[in-house]
Amino acid sequence: MSHDQHFRVWRGDSDKGELVDYPVLVNEGEVVLDIIHRLQQTEAQDLAVRWNCKAGKCGSCSVEINGRPRLACMTRMSTFEEDEVITVTPLRTFPVIRDLVTDVSFNYTKAREIPSFAPPEGVEPGEYRMAQVDVERSQEFRKCIECYLCQNTCHVVRDHEENKENFAGPRYLMRIAELDMHPLDAADRKEAAQEEHGLGYCNITKCCTEVCPEHIKITDNALIPLKERVVDRKYDPLVWLGSKIGIG
Numbered sequence: 001m002s003h004d005q006h007f008r009v010w011r012g013d014s015d016k017g018e019l020v021d022y023p024v025l026v027n028e029g030e031v032v033l034d035i036i037h038r039l040q041q042t043e044a045q046d047l048a049v050r051w052n053c054k055a056g057k058c059g060s061c062s063v064e065i066n067g068r069p070r071l072a073c074m075t076r077m078s079t080f081e082e083d084e085v086i087t088v089t090p091l092r093t094f095p096v097i098r099d100l101v102t103d104v105s106f107n108y109t110k111a112r113e114i115p116s117f118a119p120p121e122g123v124e125p126g127e128y129r130m131a132q133v134d135v136e137r138s139q140e141f142r143k144c145i146e147c148y149l150c151q152n153t154c155h156v157v158r159d160h161e162e163n164k165e166n167f168a169g170p171r172y173l174m175r176i177a178e179l180d181m182h183p184l185d186a187a188d189r190k191e192a193a194q195e196e197h198g199l200g201y202c203n204i205t206k207c208c209t210e211v212c213p214e215h216i217k218i219t220d221n222a223l224i225p226l227k228e229r230v231v232d233r234k235y236d237p238l239v240w241l242g243s244k245i246g247i248g
Ligand code: SF4
Pocket: 143, 144, 145, 146, 147, 148, 149, 150, 151, 171, 208, 211, 212, 213, 214, 215, 216, 218
C-alpha cells in the first residue's frame, strides 16, 4: 500500500535556511532515508544528505526527525501516522554545511585529543593476556558506529557552543572509560578525563544513552564508572599516596 505524506525538510546553508514543504509518495516498508532519496529523484534534486550503508552501520545518516535525533535509514515510515507532518532537520549541535549535512569535525578533533592505547612495558604484542570479562566490557563500547547522535544530544554542548572546547562529549568520555578500564593500558587517564575532557560537566541525564542506535549503555556502563574511578582517586588518601610514591 502507498500513500502521500507531508514532509517538511530544512533547506539552506551556513548563512540562512528555511523549512520547505513537500508532498511525497511513501510505499510500504520504506524508511525516512527512502523518502529523502525520492525527493532527490523528484522535487528536490539538489537536496544534500549524507548516507552510505542504509543498514544502520556507517553512522552517516544522522538527522533530527520531528525534533528527535535519529538515523534516517533506521526510522521506519510505519512508525508515523499517515496524516502526520514529518519534519527533517540537520543535527542541531554541529554547523550546517548544506541542507541535512552538518560539519561534524568537532568529533574528529575530540577523538584526536585522546591518547591511544598505551601498551604495558616489557610485554610484546602477542604476549598480552586478558580475562574474558575485560574483553566483553570493552566490546560493548566498540559497537559504536560514530553516528554522533549522542554528541548531538548532550545538553552540555547542544545549546552551549562555549562548552565545546572543554567537553569531549559522551562518545569520547566513553572511549576514555574503555581505556581506563582496560587491564593492560598503562596510561593514567583519570586526571585528564576530569581536567581536560570535561567529565565533570556530565550530570548523568542519560539523554546520550536514549538516542544511541547501538543501545550502548553509555551513562551506566561508561560515564558513571569513570566518574567513580576519578572520585576514588581524588578522595582516597591511600590511593593518592600510592600514586605519588609509585605503588598505585
Ligand atoms: Fe552513536 Fe552510540 Fe556511538 Fe554515540 S555511542 S556515536 S550514539 S553509536
